[in-house]
Amino acid sequence: MSTSSGSSPIGPANDDEIDCLSHMARRWTPDADADPRAPARWSRLLDERARRARRARRRAVVLTSVVLVLAGLVGGGVWRGRKTDVTYFVAGAASVVEGGYVHDVGAAGARLQFSDGTAIDLAAGARAWLVSRDARGARLRIEEGRAHFEVVHRAQARWSVDAGPFAIEVTGTSFDVRWAGAAEELDVALARGSVIVRGPLAGAGIVLRPGQRLVALLRQQTVRVEDPEAPPGRIAPDVPAARATPVATPPPSSSSEPRAASVAPPRPRASRDKPQAPLVTAPTIDPASWSRRVAAGEFLDVLAEAERGGIDGCLASCPVEALAALADAARYGGRPALARRVLLATRDRFPGSVPARAAAFLLGRMADGAAAVEWYDRYLAESPEGVYAAEALGRKMMAIERLGDRSSARRIAAEYRSRFPAGAYLPQATALLQHP
Amino acid sequence: MSGARVIPLESGNFDEPDDLALVEALRRGAPGAETLAWYRFGPMVARTIYRLGGPGCDEEDLSQEVFLRFFRKVGRLREPAAVRAFLTGICVRVVRREVRRRWLRRWLRLTNRGDIPDVAAPEGDPESRQVVQHYYGVLDQLSAEARSLFVARHIEGLTLADVASLHGLSVSTAQRKLVRARARIAVLAKSDPVLRAYLQQRESS
Numbered sequence: 105m106s107t108s109s110g111s112s113p114i115g116p117a118n119d120d121e122i123d124c125l126s127h128m129a130r131r132w133t134p135d136a137d138a139d140p141r142a143p144a145r146w147s148r149l150l151d152e153r154a155r156r157a158r159r160a161r162r163r164a165v166v167l168t169s170v171v172l173v174l175a176g177l178v179g180g181g182v183w184r185g186r187k188t189d190v191t192y193f194v195a196g197a198a199s200v201v202e203g204g205y206v207h208d209v210g211a212a213g214a215r216l217q218f219s220d221g222t223a224i225d226l227a228a229g230a231r232a233w234l235v236s237r238d239a240r241g242a243r244l245r246i247e248e249g250r251a252h253f254e255v256v257h258r259a260q261a262r263w264s265v266d267a268g269p270f271a272i273e274v275t276g277t278s279f280d281v282r283w284a285g286a287a288e289e290l291d292v293a294l295a296r297g298s299v300i301v302r303g304p305l306a307g308a309g310i311v312l313r314p315g316q317r318l319v320a321l322l323r324q325q326t327v328r329v330e331d332p333e334a335p336p337g338r339i340a341p342d343v344p345a346a347r348a349t350p351v352a353t354p355p356p357s358s359s360s361e362p363r364a365a366s367v368a369p370p371r372p373r374a375s376r377d378k379p380q381a382p383l384v385t386a387p388t389i390d391p392a393s394w395s396r397r398v399a400a401g402e403f404l405d406v407l408a409e410a411e412r413g414g415i416d417g418c419l420a421s422c423p424v425e426a427l428a429a430l431a432d433a434a435r436y437g438g439r440p441a442l443a444r445r446v447l448l449a450t451r452d453r454f455p456g457s458v459p460a461r462a463a464a465f466l467l468g469r470m471a472d473g474a475a476a477v478e479w480y481d482r483y484l485a486e487s488p489e490g491v492y493a494a495e496a497l498g499r500k501m502m503a504i505e506r507l508g509d510r511s512s513a514r515r516i517a518a519e520y521r522s523r524f525p526a527g528a529y530l531p532q533a534t535a536l537l538q539h540p
Numbered sequence: 541m542s543g544a545r546v547i548p549l550e551s552g553n554f555d556e557p558d559d560l561a562l563v564e565a566l567r568r569g570a571p572g573a574e575t576l577a578w579y580r581f582g583p584m585v586a587r588t589i590y591r592l593g594g595p596g597c598d599e600e601d602l603s604q605e606v607f608l609r610f611f612r613k614v615g616r617l618r619e620p621a622a623v624r625a626f627l628t629g630i631c632v633r634v635v636r637r638e639v640r641r642r643w644l645r646r647w648l649r650l651t652n653r654g655d656i657p658d659v660a661a662p663e664g665d666p667e668s669r670q671v672v673q674h675y676y677g678v679l680d681q682l683s684a685e686a687r688s689l690f691v692a693r694h695i696e697g698l699t700l701a702d703v704a705s706l707h708g709l710s711v712s713t714a715q716r717k718l719v720r721a722r723a724r725i726a727v728l729a730k731s732d733p734v735l736r737a738y739l740q741q742r743e744s745s
Contacts, residue, residue, distance in 0.1 A: 116726035121739045125675045125729060126694040128668060130591065140586035140603065141579050149578070149604050156608070191571035195579065219575050491583060526587075526697075 131528050139458065139491050147221030147256045189237045191219040198226065204234030209249070212488055213456070218242065221256040222263065227456055235266070241274075250282040252457055257297070270303030270320065278424070279312075280457070288322035295423045295454070314423050394429035403433035407442075415442070419449040428459040431466065440470055456486075465492040468499065476503045494520075498529025505536065563620035566611070574611055581607075581627055588628055592635040592691050594676030596642075605634050628698075629706045636688040643684065667738070674734040681728055686721040693718055 117125075139145075194200050195217055197210030206214060209226045216224040216234070222241070226232055230249025234242060241263035244251075255263050255277050263274040267283035270290050277297020283290055292301055294312040302309045305320050305327040312318055317330040394406050410418050410430050418430065427450045434443035447463040447470075454460045464486060468479030480500035487493060497520050505513035517533035524530070557565065562580070565573035582603065589602045609630050617626050679687050685707065692703045704714035729735045 115730065116723070117729040117735075117739060118726070121742075122694075122722060122726060122729065124739075124742065125671070125735065129594075129672050129675055129695045130697060140582040140599075145582075145600060145604075146575065146578055148600075149607060152604055153608055153611075188571075191575065193572045193576050193579075217575055217579055219572060526584075 127531065131531070139462075141491070143217075143221040143223045143254050143256055145221075147258075150219075150221065189239055190222070190242060192216050192234070192237075192242075196226075205231075206233070207231040207247075212486075216244075220258060220261075223254045225252040225254075225456070225458075227251065238262075246281055246283045248283060248285050250280060250456065252278075252280045254278050255297070268303075268322070270301060270306070273300045273302070273309075280454075290320040290322075291317070293317040295457075296425065315421050394426050394433070398429045398432045398436070403436040406430065406433040407437050407439065415445075419446065420453075424450060424454045424457055424459050427453075428462075431463070435466070435470075444470060461486045461490060462492065465490075465496050468496065473503065473507055476500075477507070494524040494527045494529070497523070498527060498532070501529060501536070502532060510536075559623050560620045563614060563617060563623050566614045577610075578607055581610075581624070584624065585627060585631060588631040588696065589635060591696050592631060592688070593638065594679065595673050596676070597635070597638065602631075602634050602638060606630050609634070625702065628696075632688055632692055632706050636684050639680070639687055640684040642680065670734055671738050674732050675729070678725060678728045678732055678735065682721055682724060686717060686724070689714060689718055690721045690725065694722075 196214035198214035199208040227250040231247040245266040265272040278295040280293045300309040431446040451460045464483035480496045501516040517536040520533040
């Protein structure tokens with residue numbers, strides 16, 4: 105170990121220098137775009153465990169006799185046939201009554217986290233009842249308020265949501281549901297996957313596509329499906345329920361007409377009189393591809409693709425995953441102005457969603473001074489236990505110190521040290537507290 | 541609804557039950573306990589993996605390995621209150637194994653020039669990013685054990701006693717190896733052009 109006090113271009117680094125480099129590495133907090141608690145990760149963990157269990161069983165089988173192989177295969181079949189119900193726990197500020205009734209959801213919301221990775225986020229004031237569970241999924245009844253669903257796609261999964269007189273059938277998907285009991289209004293916004301909405305105004309059921317939003321107003325007896333591919337500002341008026349024969353996904357009629365509220369009878373494609381006009385206005389948007397490609401470092405390609413398709417159109421209609429990937433691509437690609445636009449659009453279109461909350465933090469990182477502090481405050485208010493909470497608080501502390509308000513910075517430093525004793529900004533917080 | 545038990549229903553507070561009760565629930569195999577443990581400890585494990593593994597590590601993959609080991613071994617945990625230290629120990633072993641593999645892969649690819657392999661760059665300003673990346677490149681030139689000891693002590697900030705315990709060494713042996721690792725890093729850091737330039741710039745400012 106070097107103990108020299110000065111540095112030399114050719115001599116070894118001294119203790120101070122190594123401490124400095126180590127400190128820098130310690131402060132480095134990766135920009136965890138992937139939430140370590142994302143439902144999909146839990147699902148992958150379960151898959152991996154199941155895969156290993158299968159592999160271990162196969163090895164054991166190889167080492168035993170043929171009879172045991174047969175017995176093992178039979179046993180394995182029996183074992184696989186036994187299925188247990190999904191389990192869950194409730195995270196966040198809420199009261200839970202035995203029997204699965206969740207109410208008194210606080211301002212920060214509450215999450216129902218299921219063992220298969222599915223997560224349901226209840227917004228403040230929402231009330232919901234977990235009616236039943238089985239090995240394939242669960243049935244949730246929204247008594248009041250808004251909920252966001254991230255349902256993990258599995259073979260034979262079966263999830264459903266009741267809201268007032270409506271029933272929403274779900275496969276692997278991401279969507280928001282709001283039910284206002286007093287006004288008798290249903291609002292379903294689908295980010296990805298597919299759902300079928302059944303109920304008094306929906307006849308045999310309305311299938312929603314990614315990006316579509318269904319609004320049913322029972323008192324006015326209208327149902328409206330807003331299509332993201334419709335030109336901006338050209339959402340069709342409500343369709344009286346008496347005239348509506350709700351069923352399959354509303355087909356596009358032509359590129360110049362709005363594709364909204366088309367609650368028309370289902371027509372098999374083959375039986376149509378003439379082929380539908382191809383959709384030429386919107387580029388092909390593949391959210392899964394964008395996320396994966398950004399993760400693989402192809403953010404410039406993603407940016408180019410988004411620009412070819414039209415940034416404005418994407419901001420108005422892309423699913424939330426695509427927006428998150430596009431924001432990342434813009435940040436990594438050195439396009440802060442575009443990143444800001446995308447993040448603001450995410451917050452505007454998907455308020456309360458995880459990406460929208462994360463956007464507040466990222467907007468703070470891209471801002472300076474008081475504006476940055478304001479975004480960090482917003483993030484911390486919306487996600488007090490969020491994945492970026494420690495960094496948001498640390499960055500807020502530093503921003504306030506730079507603004508010259510040292511006493512406020514010290515107050516935040518004390519909070520930081522208490523909440524995140526192993527946090528990356530601990531040295532700065534400690535320094536602030538030690539040197540008023 | 542079936543009669544499966546749910547954790548924690550009464551308070552609806554994510555911080556409950558506390559770590560002790562959660563470990564007990566894991567040992568009993570209570571439904572939902574593993575999900576809750578993953579949800580609670582996930583960020584801590586991810587952070588530890590990032591720091592131990594550096595910018596190039598596949599955090600999700602390694603975190604997954606940590607939790608699979610944790611769920612398998614939690615029954616052997618003698619002191620439930622030490623569950624977080626227990627998890628940190630698993631992180632250290634998992635990352636050390638990964639570093640050994642990385643070494644082997646690099647050796648098999650035979651990078652004669654000793655170039656720092658391309659790794660995902662951490663966030664932050666470009667200079668810091670480059671410096672951290674090169675610093676981990678220097679650390680990768682140590683043996684897996686020396687690297688693990690050094691990172692746990694000087695980057696993760698664990699006490700010497702904890703570092704020794706996690707690596708199955710006596711305190712004096714851990715100390716001796718740390719001194720050697722530090723001396724080697726001192727030389728390697730100054731032979732890296734990026735780190736040398738950064739340190740010179742820092743000294744002059």
